[in-house]
Amino acid sequence: MKTLERLNVEKELCKGCGICVAFCPKNVLEIKDDKVVIKDLDSCIQCGQCELRCPDYAIYLGGK
Amino acid sequence: MPSQLVEKYYRTESLPHIWCPGCGNGIVTRAIVKAIDNIGLNQNDVCIVSGIGCSSRASGYLDFNTIHTTHGRALAFATGIKFANPKLHVIVITGDGDCAAIGGNHLIHAARRNIDITTIVFNNNIYGMTGGQYSPTTPTGDKGTTAPYGNIDANFDLCDLAKAAGATYVSRATVYGTNMIIKQVEEGIKNRGFSFIETLTTCPTYYGRKNKKGDAVEMMMNLRDITINKAAYEKLSEEKREGKIIIGELYRGKRPEYTNEYNKIMESF
Numbered sequence: 001m002k003t004l005e006r007l008n009v010e011k012e013l014c015k016g017c018g019i020c021v022a023f024c025p026k027n028v029l030e031i032k033d034d035k036v037v038i039k040d041l042d043s044c045i046q047c048g049q050c051e052l053r054c055p056d057y058a059i060y061l062g063g064k
Numbered sequence: 065m066p067s068q069l070v071e072k073y074y075r076t077e078s079l080p081h082i083w084c085p086g087c088g089n090g091i092v093t094r095a096i097v098k099a100i101d102n103i104g105l106n107q108n109d110v111c112i113v114s115g116i117g118c119s120s121r122a123s124g125y126l127d128f129n130t131i132h133t134t135h136g137r138a139l140a141f142a143t144g145i146k147f148a149n150p151k152l153h154v155i156v157i158t159g160d161g162d163c164a165a166i167g168g169n170h171l172i173h174a175a176r177r178n179i180d181i182t183t184i185v186f187n188n189n190i191y192g193m194t195g196g197q198y199s200p201t202t203p204t205g206d207k208g209t210t211a212p213y214g215n216i217d218a219n220f221d222l223c224d225l226a227k228a229a230g231a232t233y234v235s236r237a238t239v240y241g242t243n244m245i246i247k248q249v250e251e252g253i254k255n256r257g258f259s260f261i262e263t264l265t266t267c268p269t270y271y272g273r274k275n276k277k278g279d280a281v282e283m284m285m286n287l288r289d290i291t292i293n294k295a296a297y298e299k300l301s302e303e304k305r306e307g308k309i310i311i312g313e314l315y316r317g318k319r320p321e322y323t324n325e326y327n328k329i330m331e332s333f
Contacts, residue, residue, distance in 0.1 A: 008067075010065075010066055012080065013066065013079060013080045015080070015084075015085035015086075016085060017085040017086035017268075017279075017280045017281075018086075018279070018280065018281055019086065019280055019281055019284065022281040022284075051067065052091075052094075052242045052243070053091050053239070053242055053284075054090070054091075054094075055083065055086065055087055055088060055089065055090030055091045055094075055280075056080060056081070056083075056085075056090055057066050057067065057070045057074070057079065057090065057094065060066065060067035060069075060070075061067075062067050062068060
């Protein structure tokens with residue numbers, strides 16, 4: 001599938017709660033040094049589950 | 065740069081917000097904004113009113129007409145705003161302590177009048193901002209800093225209360241089922257009358273820690289496990305219903321709206 005939207009992380013906003021990591025169905029994310037990092041972008045299916053539940057608006061789909 | 069949605073509807077210069085890591089308030093706030101975006105309301109036609117408490121900080125982060133009022137009085141201020149300008153979409157953001165304890169009387173009378181206000185309660189079962197005191201929605205037996213041996217009070221069912229008082233749209237959702245919040249806020253805004261939406265949210269810092277409920281993720285999973293959709297609940301046997309919280313659209317009624325009735329009187333002169 002062609003990537004339509006890119007997964008973005010806004011590190012300054014992340015508080016490392018781990019909700020996005022838990023809800024990601026493809027295991028794309030992980031917490032490193034109390035912040036979220038993308039460990040496997042190729043697996044991302046752009047479902048938006050992380051963006052929907054990120055309480056800090058630190059992760060989102062957008063751009064090309 | 066944050067997402068387009070956040071960029072458009074938030075005062076991004078005040079982010080990151082004050083809420084603790086894993087607090088569900090940010091999730092509910094985004095859901096409200098998403099609902100407003102889905103309906104396509106103009107930001108200038110929306111007024112967000114909030115009281116005091118963790119949840120009520122939301123108004124400061126949102127780029128609409130916003131007002132951060134006194135404790136429990138968000139609905140009283142909102143009633144005045146709606147009266148002064150009935151064309152505004154007035155949305156009240158309040159917490160369980162703000163809405164059910166000090167503001168309980170305002171809640172029942174706003175519902176009784178069926179004034180066109182959409183109220184969203186961020187119910188985290190505790191007073192978070194002041195240090196974890198038990199609130200009217202802390203479940204019986206659960207702990208707070210002021211209930212170290214367990215709360216002996218019966219907890220309020222806020223949806224039942226709002227329905228009994230006369231609200232014409234009543235629903236409940238959780239931060240686990242975020243899309244349900246978005247849908248319900250849309251319905252609430254569209255309803256011409258008093259809409260009451262209770263969102264069950266997480267307070268890992270106080271309610272979670274005091275009651276050994278785990279971290280934010282565990283608390284969200286717990287919300288998934290203890291809640292059940294209305295249709296599914298009705299099919300359950302009496303024993304299995306024990307301890308379940310019903311979510312979904314709980315009530316929809318039809319009654320005259322308050323500002324409409326008031327205008328009729330004014331036009332009769």
